[in-house]
Amino acid sequence: xxxxxxxxxxxxxxxxxxxxxxxxxxxxxxxxxxxxxxxxxxxxxxxxxxxxxxxxxxxxxxxxxxxxxxxxxxxxxxxxxxxxxxxxxxxxxxxxxxxxxxxxxxxxxxxxxxxxxxxxxxxxxxxxxxxxxxxxxxxxxxxxxxxxxxxxxxxxxxxxxxxxxxxxxxxxxxxxxxxxxxxxxxxxxxxxxxxxxxxxxxxxxxxxxxxxxxxxxxxxxxxxxxxxxxxxxxxxxxxxxxxxxxxxxxxxxxxxxxxxxxxxxxxxxxxxxxxxxxxxxxxxxxxxxxxxxxxxxxxxxxxxxxxxxxxxxxxxxxxxxxxxxxx
Numbered sequence: 001x002x003x004x005x006x007x008x009x010x011x012x013x014x015x016x017x018x019x020x021x022x023x024x025x026x027x028x029x030x031x032x033x034x035x036x037x038x039x040x041x042x043x044x045x046x047x048x049x050x051x052x053x054x055x056x057x058x059x060x061x062x063x064x065x066x067x068x069x070x071x072x073x074x075x076x077x078x079x080x081x082x083x084x085x086x087x088x089x090x091x092x093x094x095x096x097x098x099x100x101x102x103x104x105x106x107x108x109x110x111x112x113x114x115x116x117x118x119x120x121x122x123x124x125x126x127x128x129x130x131x132x133x134x135x136x137x138x139x140x141x142x143x144x145x146x147x148x149x150x151x152x153x154x155x156x157x158x159x160x161x162x163x164x165x166x167x168x169x170x171x172x173x174x175x176x177x178x179x180x181x182x183x184x185x186x187x188x189x190x191x192x193x194x195x196x197x198x199x200x201x202x203x204x205x206x207x208x209x210x211x212x213x214x215x216x217x218x219x220x221x222x223x224x225x226x227x228x229x230x231x232x233x234x235x236x237x238x239x240x241x242x243x244x245x246x247x248x249x250x251x252x253x254x255x256x257x258x259x260x261x262x263x264x265x266x267x268x269x270x271x272x273x274x275x276x277x278x279x280x281x282x283x284x285x286x287x288x289x290x291x292x293x294x295x296x297x298x299x300x301x302x303x304x305x306x307x308x309x310x311x312x313x314x315x316x317x318x319x320x321x322x323x324x325x326x327x
Contacts, residue, residue, distance in 0.1 A: 026229060026320060030219040033319035034212045034312075041205030048198035056191035063183045067137055070176035071130060077169035078127035080153075080162040082119045098161050100152040101125045124165070127153050137181040147181075150174055211308035214240035215315070225285050230324050232285055237312065238300060238326065239288035243276035245299040250274075300326065 082104070086096045097117040103110040104123040111117060119125070128149050132142035156162050164170045218236035225232035250273035272294075279287045299305065309326050316324050 022226065024223055027219045027223040029319050030316065031216050033315050034215050034219070037311075037315055038205060038209065038212055041202055045198050045202040045205075048201070049195065052191060052194035052198065056187055056194070060184060060187045060191070063180045063187060064138070067177060067180040067184065068134060070173045070180060071134075071136060073169060073173035074177065075129065077164075077166040077173060079165040080125055080127060081165060082121055082123040082125060082161070083163055084119075084161050085121045086117050086119045086161075096161070098156060100128050100149045100156070101162060102128060125162075137177065137184070143181060147178075150178070208308060208311055210244070211312060214244075215312045221283055221285075230322055233316070234324050234326065235285060235288050235292060236283075237309065238292045239276075239279070241305050241308070242292060242295050242299050243273075243280060245302075246273040246276050 080101060082098070082101075084096065086098055098119050099117070101119075102125055104119070104125045107118075107120065107123060110119055130136040130149070131145045132139065135142055136146050137143045153162070157164065214237055217240065218233045221236045222229045222232040246269060250270045276291060279291060306326075313324050313326075316322065
């Protein structure tokens with residue numbers, strides 16, 4: 001039997017040393033996993049913005065170049081022939097007016113205060129130049145004005161007031177301008193959505209910073225209760241949330257206190273918050289468990305806690321393979 005003592009002592013020492021070491025390793029593993037969640041949020045955000053920029057900016061730039069080329073072609077093919085003579089009268093319901101067309105060089109005064117839209121059949125004129133030059137379709141204000149001009153010309157052609165002198169080139173340029181304008185709108189909108197999605201994902205990660213900090217702290221505290229690491233971790237995480245909510249209530253403005261009873265309740269909450277602060281500064285598993293038991297699910301039934309714990313439990317399982325529950 002005496003020969004077994006050294007062996008038993010050795011086994012006891014090994015057992016004593018292994019558990020804390022494993023707990024410390026688990027704490028290190030969890031700390032890295034929780035910190036990685038936050039750093040991955042920043043990395044993914046930067047990558048999402050970079051990917052979106054690489055995807056959309058070249059397409060938007062290409063569409064703008066095509067739009068400018070179409071505008072140039074439009075300026076070379078916007079000549080029209082007047083098909084009907086017009087004499088506008090403000091008091092005649094039957095008067096015909098031609099709009100969106102410049103006065104012919106042979107009749108420069110076809111428009112004026114006393115006489116307007118006095119075109120003669122057979123005259124050669126041009127469609128209005130696009131408003132805004134290179135920015136004709138790059139601001140919403142200019143774009144709407146220019147689309148209005150093109151729509152007016154379409155209507156006057158359909159009504160037999162004017163005809164295009166180079167219909168193929170004109171129609172191709174107008175079609176391209178309209179298509180590329182819509183293309184730019186679509187791409188710009190998609191680019192904006194992509195950036196918004198990236199920002200939302202980052203905000204979601206950042207909104208969990210408090211929970212992640214509590215999880216890291218809880219993993220360190222759990223190492224002190226290595227035999228019940230998971231339970232100790234969950235207890236600490238619950239305690240941190242309870243303490244946070246008590247602190248928030250204790251710091252609420254006094255505007256809601258309208259009676260002595262409300263004042264008594266406020267004082268009670270303040271004392272409980274101070275107790276939580278005291279426990280936190282000299283943390284012990286037992287004291288934290290007692291405070292958690294006092295409030296049961298009062299705070300832990302909140303959606304904020306549930307979503308936080310769900311995230312933390314997922315990271316915990318991925319890092320250790322162990323499943324934790326808030327029950």
